[in-house]
Amino acid sequence: MNASLEKLVSQLGQKRQHFSTPCYVYSIEDVANNYRKLKESLGTSLIYSLKANSCLDLIVRCGHIFEDGIEIASVGELNLLPRGESPRYTNNPSADKAFIRAAIASKCTLVVDNLSQLEIIKEFQGKRPINPLVLRLNPSTLDQFVEAPRGTRKDHFGLAWEDTLKALETCKEQGLEVAGFHVFRGSYSFAKLASSTAQAALKIVEAFEETLGYKISLVNLGGGFDLNWESENFDFVQYRNLLSEFPAHINLVHESGRAIMGTAGYFVTEVRYAKSIESRRYGVCNGGMAQNFLLAKTESAFKRFSQPLILREGRIVEPEDKVDSSYLVGTSCNKEDVIGEVKGLEVRPGDLAVFSHCGAYNASYTVAPFLTLPPAKSYLME
Numbered sequence: 001m002n003a004s005l006e007k008l009v010s011q012l013g014q015k016r017q018h019f020s021t022p023c024y025v026y027s028i029e030d031v032a033n034n035y036r037k038l039k040e041s042l043g044t045s046l047i048y049s050l051k052a053n054s055c056l057d058l059i060v061r062c063g064h065i066f067e068d069g070i071e072i073a074s075v076g077e078l079n080l081l082p083r084g085e086s087p088r089y090t091n092n093p094s095a096d097k098a099f100i101r102a103a104i105a106s107k108c109t110l111v112v113d114n115l116s117q118l119e120i121i122k123e124f125q126g127k128r129p130i131n132p133l134v135l136r137l138n139p140s141t142l143d144q145f146v147e148a149p150r151g152t153r154k155d156h157f158g159l160a161w162e163d164t165l166k167a168l169e170t171c172k173e174q175g176l177e178v179a180g181f182h183v184f185r186g187s188y189s190f191a192k193l194a195s196s197t198a199q200a201a202l203k204i205v206e207a208f209e210e211t212l213g214y215k216i217s218l219v220n221l222g223g224g225f226d227l228n229w230e231s232e233n234f235d236f237v238q239y240r241n242l243l244s245e246f247p248a249h250i251n252l253v254h255e256s257g258r259a260i261m262g263t264a265g266y267f268v269t270e271v272r273y274a275k276s277i278e279s280r281r282y283g284v285c286n287g288g289m290a291q292n293f294l295l296a297k298t299e300s301a302f303k304r305f306s307q308p309l310i311l312r313e314g315r316i317v318e319p320e321d322k323v324d325s326s327y328l329v330g331t332s333c334n335k336e337d338v339i340g341e342v343k344g345l346e347v348r349p350g351d352l353a354v355f356s357h358c359g360a361y362n363a364s365y366t367v368a369p370f371l372t373l374p375p376a377k378s379y380l381m382e
């Protein structure tokens with residue numbers, strides 16, 4: 001058991017009354033460690049992607065950790081985030097005039113998704129200072145420069161290469177400065193695609209600089225890191241060698257949400273009732289997919305439910321041989337609302353189920369308004 005889970009178990013044991021369930025509990029220390037380890041392995045700057053977890057208390061307390069910046073994907077996220085020292089980047093294909101105006105007013109750097117957004121930005125030129133722009137490139141643009149990887153899904157984010165060239169010309173004509181470009185090849189893509197992304201990006205730097213007639217300063221290589229990126233056996237030494245081929249005037253950055261937040265969060269729910277139906281045991285909990293949508297695994301073809309730790313009167317309950325699983329279910333009327341499997345254990349009312357790896361997207365990617373069920377509380381582990 002890792003140190004933060006041990007700490008949480010002890011706090012739930014000693015101060016149960018301090019936690020209202022269902023709840024998320026986050027470890028700032030784990031966020032700091034995750035950020036530092038990933039940044040050191042990459043040897044580049046590292047931007048935090050707020051969409052993974054936008055719990056305000058946590059973000060405020062982690063402000064100093066995210067020294068290289070935060071990526072913001074909506075006007076809601078922008079309004080939520082108090083202004084700090086670190087740079088902020090706004091990035092969304094649907095960003096409208098109001099979002100773009102607010103982003104410029106708050107001194108964010110705009111990541112431009114399409115030519116229409118560039119037209120909107122032109123309208124603000126001369127009225128307010130606009131930070132040098134970052135052009136978001138669709139992953140297909142990389143195929144111009146390196147062999148296209150097999151089996152990658154197309155997506156709709158960013159500019160096609162033809163539009164990228166048009167955008168560069170427009171910026172040049174209009175005197176809109178371009179800082180560089182950004183490319184994100186999708187969640188979980190890093191280990192497979194990072195080297196080819198970097199190889200293509202090296203050539204794209206040349207193409208940008210030739211078209212613009214000046215040197216660019218920023219290349220965001222995206223991310224898509226797995227939660228367990230450290231155990232993927234990715235050769236970071238070789239990768240850093242490849243990155244050292246970029247010209248010295250380029251600030252290289254990566255962007256991550258999951259790898260920074262994923263292991264730093266826990267979800268705790270209490271078993272309210274226990275029952276059996278045709279020899280299948282259920283623990284009906286006070287939290288479920290309405291507070292933690294991802295646990296229900298609705299997006300997985302083969303469901304392998306998370307296995308929480310069970311605490312009974314403050315102590316961990318060990319599984320027993322020859323005892324069947326109990327399935328933990330949530331509070332909604334959706335039959336998909338099964339959030340965990342407890343192997344070898346008959347859960348009882350009052351048991352606490354503690355789920356690990358719930359720091360990224362578990363809270364933020366949850367369909368909250370359904371049945372107007374109460375949201376989960378959030379606590380920071382001291």
Ligand SMILES: Cc1ncc(COP(=O)(O)O)c(C=O)c1O
Pocket residue numbers: 049052071091184186187188222223224225255256257258259360
């Ligand atoms: C542009 C961009 N950057 C970063 C991320 C964060 O990805 P992850 O949490 O997998 O690191 C996403 C996720 O969708 C994204 O769209």
